[in-house]
Amino acid sequence: AQEEGVIHPVAGLAIAYLAGSIPAAYIAGRLHGVDLRKVGSGNLGATNVVRTLGKKVGIPVYLVDTLKGLLPVVLLPEATGQPEYRLWAIAFGIAAILGHVKPIFLLFKGGGKGVATAGGVFLGLATIPTLLALVVFGIVLKLSGYVSLGSLTAAATLPLAIAVMSGITPVFWVSVVVAVFVFWTHRANIERLRRGEEHRFGRPRPSAEGAQP
Numbered sequence: 001a002q003e004e005g006v007i008h009p010v011a012g013l014a015i016a017y018l019a020g021s022i023p024a025a026y027i028a029g030r031l032h033g034v035d036l037r038k039v040g041s042g043n044l045g046a047t048n049v050v051r052t053l054g055k056k057v058g059i060p061v062y063l064v065d066t067l068k069g070l071l072p073v074v075l076l077p078e079a080t081g082q083p084e085y086r087l088w089a090i091a092f093g094i095a096a097i098l099g100h101v102k103p104i105f106l107l108f109k110g111g112g113k114g115v116a117t118a119g120g121v122f123l124g125l126a127t128i129p130t131l132l133a134l135v136v137f138g139i140v141l142k143l144s145g146y147v148s149l150g151s152l153t154a155a156a157t158l159p160l161a162i163a164v165m166s167g168i169t170p171v172f173w174v175s176v177v178v179a180v181f182v183f184w185t186h187r188a189n190i191e192r193l194r195r196g197e198e199h200r201f202g203r204p205r206p207s208a209e210g211a212q213p
Contacts, residue, residue: 005078005079005080005081005082006081007079007080009080009082009088009091012072012076012079012080012082012088012092013092013095014095015072015076016072016076016091016092016093016095016096016099017095017096017099017104019068019071019072019096019099020069020072020095020096020097020098020099020100020103020117021099021100021103021104021106021111022064022068022099022103022105023044023103023105023106023110023111024061024064024065024068025045025046025048025049025061025065025112026044026106026110028049028053028057028060029044029049029052029053032057034052034053036048036049036052039052040052041199043113044106044110044111044112045065045113045115045116046058046059046061046062046065046112046116047147047201049062051199051201062116065100065112065116065117065120066116066117066119066123067120068096068100068120069093069096069097069100069116069117069119069121069122069123070120070121070123070124071120072092072093072095072096072121073089073092073093073096073124073125074124076092086125086170086171089125090125090170090171090174093121093124093125093174094174096117096121097117097118097121097178097181099111100112100116100117101113101114101185113151113182113185113186114178114181114185115151115154115155115182118178118182119134119154121178122158125171125174126158126161126162126165126166126171126175128165129158129161129165129166130158130161132161133154133155133158133161134154136154137151137153137154138150140153140154141201145200146200146201147201148186148189148190148192148193148198149198151186152182152183152189152190155178155182155183156179158175158178158179159172159175159176159179162175
């Protein structure tokens with residue numbers, strides 16, 4: 001039977017979206033005197049933070065972006081009285097990803113590509129397949145030097161891992177949709193990869209001139 005929660009499920013969706021909307025990269029950049037929308041790749045994601053401000057700033061931003069996806073999936077189903085409904089957990093995760101990509105706090109513009117936040121969502125929904133996808137990401141990044149290629153490969157790996165380990169479930173179908181979405185948000189990166197012009201991780205960008213190391 002459905003339990004009574006402290007908040008309504010629809011309010012839970014709003015909370016998840018607002019959590020996803022917290023622009024960690026933008027805040028970190030502003031604290032260091034940089035508008036990350038105007039330097040590096042111009043993207044408000046952890047990768048651009050690392051390239052522009054270094055790992056000491058980029059890693060905390062990555063962790064915050066991940067938690068923005070993980071915490072709504074883990075905490076909100078019980079808070080809304082829906083612990084038995086996995087579909088609500090999925091809905092909260094999707095709301096968090098949308099918040100990251102189209103953050104209300106930045107007037108729905110300039111969000112990140114959603115990879116870290118989606119990773120947090122699936123850590124809560126499908127832990128082992130997600131960890132496998134993260135290992136694939138790390139291997140591809142190490143071998144190629146391309147964060148975008150690692151992200152794309154991990155996004156493609158996740159649905160396959162979920163299908164093998166859990167079968168064709170609602171979480172599988174959401175992972176397919178998210179994978180397609182990740183490929184769509186990385187379409188410019190894919191084109192640069194095809195042309196051999198994609199930036200390799202760890203090498204400075206000329207356009208990041210003036211930003212703090």
